[in-house]
Amino acid sequence: MNATALHTRIRKILLILVLLPLFVMAQSPATTPSPKSEIEKRIDEENRKKAAEKKAKLDEQAIIKNLLDSLARLKKAKDTIPEIVPTDQVRIFDTAEFKKRNFDVMNRRPFDNLVSREDAWEKELLINNVNAYKKEHKRDSVNKVFGWHPFWMGTAYKSYNFSLLNTVAYFSYEMDPATGRYKTIHDWKTTNLVDSAHAHGCKVVLSVTNFGQKNNLQFLSSIAAQRTFINTLITLIRERNADGVNIDFEEIPSSCRNKLSNFIIDLSTSLRSINKNYMITIALPAIDFDRVYEISQLNKYIDMFVIMGYEYYGQTSKVAGPLSPVGSGTTWWEFNLERSVDEYLVAGVSPQKLLLGLPYYGAEWATEDLKFPSSVKKFLRYPMYRNIKREHGDLACCEDEFSMSKYYVHRDGNNLYRQLWYDDSTSLAKKYDWVKGKKIGGIGIWALGYDNGYTELWKLMAEKFALKEVVAKAKATTVAKKDELSWWRKFFNRMTATAMRIKNNPNGFITRPTGYVSLFAALFGLSTAGFFVLFRYGYRFRRIYRLILQGGLALLIVCFIGILFIISHYAGYVEVLWLLGGFIVAAIIFFFLTRQFLMEKDLP
Numbered sequence: 001m002n003a004t005a006l007h008t009r010i011r012k013i014l015l016i017l018v019l020l021p022l023f024v025m026a027q028s029p030a031t032t033p034s035p036k037s038e039i040e041k042r043i044d045e046e047n048r049k050k051a052a053e054k055k056a057k058l059d060e061q062a063i064i065k066n067l068l069d070s071l072a073r074l075k076k077a078k079d080t081i082p083e084i085v086p087t088d089q090v091r092i093f094d095t096a097e098f099k100k101r102n103f104d105v106m107n108r109r110p111f112d113n114l115v116s117r118e119d120a121w122e123k124e125l126l127i128n129n130v131n132a133y134k135k136e137h138k139r140d141s142v143n144k145v146f147g148w149h150p151f152w153m154g155t156a157y158k159s160y161n162f163s164l165l166n167t168v169a170y171f172s173y174e175m176d177p178a179t180g181r182y183k184t185i186h187d188w189k190t191t192n193l194v195d196s197a198h199a200h201g202c203k204v205v206l207s208v209t210n211f212g213q214k215n216n217l218q219f220l221s222s223i224a225a226q227r228t229f230i231n232t233l234i235t236l237i238r239e240r241n242a243d244g245v246n247i248d249f250e251e252i253p254s255s256c257r258n259k260l261s262n263f264i265i266d267l268s269t270s271l272r273s274i275n276k277n278y279m280i281t282i283a284l285p286a287i288d289f290d291r292v293y294e295i296s297q298l299n300k301y302i303d304m305f306v307i308m309g310y311e312y313y314g315q316t317s318k319v320a321g322p323l324s325p326v327g328s329g330t331t332w333w334e335f336n337l338e339r340s341v342d343e344y345l346v347a348g349v350s351p352q353k354l355l356l357g358l359p360y361y362g363a364e365w366a367t368e369d370l371k372f373p374s375s376v377k378k379f380l381r382y383p384m385y386r387n388i389k390r391e392h393g394d395l396a397c398c399e400d401e402f403s404m405s406k407y408y409v410h411r412d413g414n415n416l417y418r419q420l421w422y423d424d425s426t427s428l429a430k431k432y433d434w435v436k437g438k439k440i441g442g443i444g445i446w447a448l449g450y451d452n453g454y455t456e457l458w459k460l461m462a463e464k465f466a467l468k469e470v471v472a473k474a475k476a477t478t479v480a481k482k483d484e485l486s487w488w489r490k491f492f493n494r495m496t497a498t499a500m501r502i503k504n505n506p507n508g509f510i511t512r513p514t515g516y517v518s519l520f521a522a523l524f525g526l527s528t529a530g531f532f533v534l535f536r537y538g539y540r541f542r543r544i545y546r547l548i549l550q551g552g553l554a555l556l557i558v559c560f561i562g563i564l565f566i567i568s569h570y571a572g573y574v575e576v577l578w579l580l581g582g583f584i585v586a587a588i589i590f591f592f593l594t595r596q597f598l599m600e601k602d603l604p
Contacts, residue, residue, distance in 0.1 A: 362422025
């Protein structure tokens with residue numbers, strides 16, 4: 001074997017020796033690691049917990065960092081945008097300011113200057129009575145309509161459709177609380193409003209105002225002032241043949257609760273002793289925060305309670321909003337019309353006596369933005385409905401669902417955001433339906449004439465509170481037939497009742513002759529007719545009888561002069577008409593019985 005072959009064999013043997021262990025390892029099964037001990041497992045678990053805690057801490061730090069960054073961004077943004085009142089602060093109700101606004105409404109005049117006569121106010125306010133809705137309607141007997149006519153609306157009553165109104169309150173007898181007399185009654189003694197309303201079957205009451213805690217405490221603490229007031233009021237009502245009174249005392253101290261009840265009872269008793277049909281009505285604040293009105297007592301003596309349902313938002317509110325919201329939703333203050341009505345019903349007001357007063361005016365603010373609720377920069381004005389119509393016409397937008405009120409938002413020429421809240425025929429229609437759904441007595445209006453020159457609110461009133469024409473005609477026919485059959489019965493019953501009062505209380509004729517003047521007038525007229533006839537045919541009697549008859553006639557004339565003095569002090573024009581009617585009847589009877597004698601040329 002040569003050396004080369006030997007070397008080759010040695011390399012092969014060495015290669016086999018190297019590869020053989022590798023082959024054996026490849027063919028042997030894989031080995032598994034030995035299981036961990038309990039200690040090793042606990043160590044691993046602790047490590048996992050520490051890792052999780054570390055990750056959570058890092059996440060928390062990241063969240064805090066993000067919040068801090070967000071707050072920093074908000075703080076930076078706050079310096080560059082207008083401040084908006086947070087929603088929770090917007091809904092905080094300022095009771096004192098609301099009370100003040102609610103009480104200021106009736107004393108608010110469109111001008112500071114006081115014009116003395118209604119014709120002067122007509123020129124001052126440019127009253128327009130040409131465009132008026134005058135269609136006659138029959139009122140729905142279930143739902144009443146009450147309205148105030150403020151003296152500053154002058155002759156705007158010429159455009160009122162009195163056939164749609166149950167009662168109008170002339171505003172106002174401004175009281176001197178120290179004496180009970182009036183400081184002024186404006187045009188009460190001369191205005192044609194009273195006769196115009198009566199011509200359409202609408203009642204008229206005189207509104208009496210006394211504003212401020214000091215004034216109400218002074219008046220309600222003085223029995224002498226109350227007695228003077230009642231006597232003065234009776235005279236004023238009788239002079240105009242009016243139908244009663246509307247009491248509008250505002251900001252009454254809570255300490256006067258009992259005094260107010262006694263005053264109302266005395267007032268009601270005194271007025272109805274003169275005329276049992278006199279009405280006593282009262283204006284109530286939207287919310288009786290001080291529990292001044294003792295409803296359980298007043299309900300027996302008051303014919304109508306009229307809630308002043310406005311100024312929930314107004315001149316002193318921090319945010320802009322609806323003057324008379326029905327509901328609040330999630331936006332507005334918790335005080336609203338529904339709460340006002342419900343609180344008085346719970347207090348004991350009879351539903352049919354409770355009326356809800358609604359505004360014929362709006363409120364306008366300069367605001368921080370056009371959204372609502374928005375904080376107020378400046379209160380601008382209280383525009384009448386007629387002014388809103390003149391300036392903006394029929395606004396297409398918008399209506400708030402919860403409050404059932406209209407609003408108009410815009411940017412003015414000075415780049416100020418403005419919000420105007422008001423009611424029109426659309427929103428009032430929903431509120432009227434809501435009132436009817438609550439089954440209370442009806443509505444009140446502050447104030448009549450604020451829509452002067454426009455007819456849509458009168459037409460809405462006709463739609464909601466007047467009988468349909470077919471029903472009205474049928475009812476009118478029935479009433480007419482009944483009146484034809486019973487007018488003489490009414491006259492007979494009236495005379496009989498008067499005679500019975502004289503029989504039961506003879507002194508009443510001297511102390512209160514008012515109710516007996518009509519009876520005396522009728523008897524006087526018929527007696528005069530008898531004397532005329534006897535005087536005409538007195539020649540047939542002996543001389544002594546003629547002297548008796550002539551003396552009796554002279555005595556009757558003296559009595560007539562005396563009764564005229566009584567009439568001038570106590571009676572109204574109705575009693576005077578009765579008296580004149582008696583003379584007319586006497587003259588007709590006398591002419592009828594003596595016409596043949598008067599035609600004779602030769603007297604017997």
